[in-house]
Amino acid sequence: MFEQSRLNLARWFTLSMGSILVVFAGVLYLWEARGRLYFFDQALYNSSQVIASGVEEVTYGNQRRIDLEDAPILGSDAIKLDTNIIFARWYTPEKALLQFMGDIPAPTLDAELGFQTLHDHGSVSANNLRQLTLPVYRDGQMLGYLQVAASLNPVTLPLQQLRLFLGLGLPVALATIAFAGWLLGGRATQPIRLAYQQLQQFTADASHELRAPLAAIISNAQLGLMKPTSPAEQADCLKTISEAGESMSTLVGHLLFLARHQGQLPPEAFQPTDMVVLLASIAADYTSSIAAQELHFEVSLPEGTALVQGEPGLLRQAIANLLDNACRYTPAGGSIRLIGQLQPRWVCIRVEDSGSGIPAENLPHIFERFYRVDKERSRQAGGVGLGLAISRQIVELHGGQIKATSQMQQGSQFQIRLPLATPMPD
Numbered sequence: 001m002f003e004q005s006r007l008n009l010a011r012w013f014t015l016s017m018g019s020i021l022v023v024f025a026g027v028l029y030l031w032e033a034r035g036r037l038y039f040f041d042q043a044l045y046n047s048s049q050v051i052a053s054g055v056e057e058v059t060y061g062n063q064r065r066i067d068l069e070d071a072p073i074l075g076s077d078a079i080k081l082d083t084n085i086i087f088a089r090w091y092t093p094e095k096a097l098l099q100f101m102g103d104i105p106a107p108t109l110d111a112e113l114g115f116q117t118l119h120d121h122g123s124v125s126a127n128n129l130r131q132l133t134l135p136v137y138r139d140g141q142m143l144g145y146l147q148v149a150a151s152l153n154p155v156t157l158p159l160q161q162l163r164l165f166l167g168l169g170l171p172v173a174l175a176t177i178a179f180a181g182w183l184l185g186g187r188a189t190q191p192i193r194l195a196y197q198q199l200q201q202f203t204a205d206a207s208h209e210l211r212a213p214l215a216a217i218i219s220n221a222q223l224g225l226m227k228p229t230s231p232a233e234q235a236d237c238l239k240t241i242s243e244a245g246e247s248m249s250t251l252v253g254h255l256l257f258l259a260r261h262q263g264q265l266p267p268e269a270f271q272p273t274d275m276v277v278l279l280a281s282i283a284a285d286y287t288s289s290i291a292a293q294e295l296h297f298e299v300s301l302p303e304g305t306a307l308v309q310g311e312p313g314l315l316r317q318a319i320a321n322l323l324d325n326a327c328r329y330t331p332a333g334g335s336i337r338l339i340g341q342l343q344p345r346w347v348c349i350r351v352e353d354s355g356s357g358i359p360a361e362n363l364p365h366i367f368e369r370f371y372r373v374d375k376e377r378s379r380q381a382g383g384v385g386l387g388l389a390i391s392r393q394i395v396e397l398h399g400g401q402i403k404a405t406s407q408m409q410q411g412s413q414f415q416i417r418l419p420l421a422t423p424m425p426d
């Protein structure tokens, strides 16, 4: 699926970029060709004007004649003209040939006036010639027609080179674009691939977690149905079914929570929350249950208020998850501390215990969904591996940070930092 998307991305990228490149190359070529031809025509026209300026009209007796002796290129007395003119011809006003230089022309003028390109002109080294035919007037009177032609090589040769360059360069550029498209496609699909993998893993983990209580429910229900059992055995079956149902309900609750609070909280969910009051209330809730586990509970809260913009219910749950874990992984006789501290911009909440600790290699993963250091022990203790993931999600929704440190057999320390609604002056 991802390879197909990557291929499609690369294909569309190559197609769009390639079309732009081809159009750009075409426009560049036409622009260059037109520009070169324009300047070439200008030069040819200027040469024709120089030749025409040397043509004179003389009168012998009462006969008018055209004298071309002084006309450059056509006349023998003329100064040499430094041009690449291949041929020049002079025609009378009646279009009869009078004089020429270069190829032998037709006796009468049959070409159209203006510029023309003569292709495959065999008599000279150049294949193509540019020909200009124009009438020459003096004092309002027509003297005749001048026709000149020059080799188009100065225009065609550089254009040939440009065509060669574009012809070779375009496939190379297209191949490079295709390769870049392939690489970019890979990079673009990488986050989606990762998210998809995470989703797959999450679904697999969730299904796996649901399978055990489901199996317990099914087997106990079948057991209850199969043979007549004593009321005590039946009660056992029902108890297991009820426990499995409860565990499933907790898990589904956690999953729903994670799904519902993905992304951002609506702005109206945030309200000014005094963390000192909230921590005191949480501490009061836990005092008796911690004492019942024969654990020592120490609470240290700052003076005054610590206002944060937050959803009190969610913040309570984030801290309660840490306290639940501290109770779960600290053996009787140990101690748990709940500490609140004020910093200039943050309120810092610490939950410390003297429990089993977390191995250093597992520490970076404990906030991942369904991650448990010791699956069996955690399951027995009633954990599904989502508590810390939920705490982290809540803290991040509030723009805060959560981190953990731990030493084996000495205990673990969890710290939440939440930004204060009104930072204290430094």
Ligand code: ADP
Pocket (backbone or CB within 6 Å): 321, 325, 326, 329, 353, 355, 356, 357, 358, 366, 371, 372, 373, 374, 378, 379, 382, 383, 384, 385, 386, 387, 388, 389, 412
């Ligand atoms: P669980 O529901 O299994 O406790 P959590 O996400 O809350 O899942 O915690 C992930 C894992 O981190 C736990 O399985 C446990 O191995 C470890 N852990 C969390 N808190 C503590 C703690 N205070 N002491 C020791 N291990 C802990």
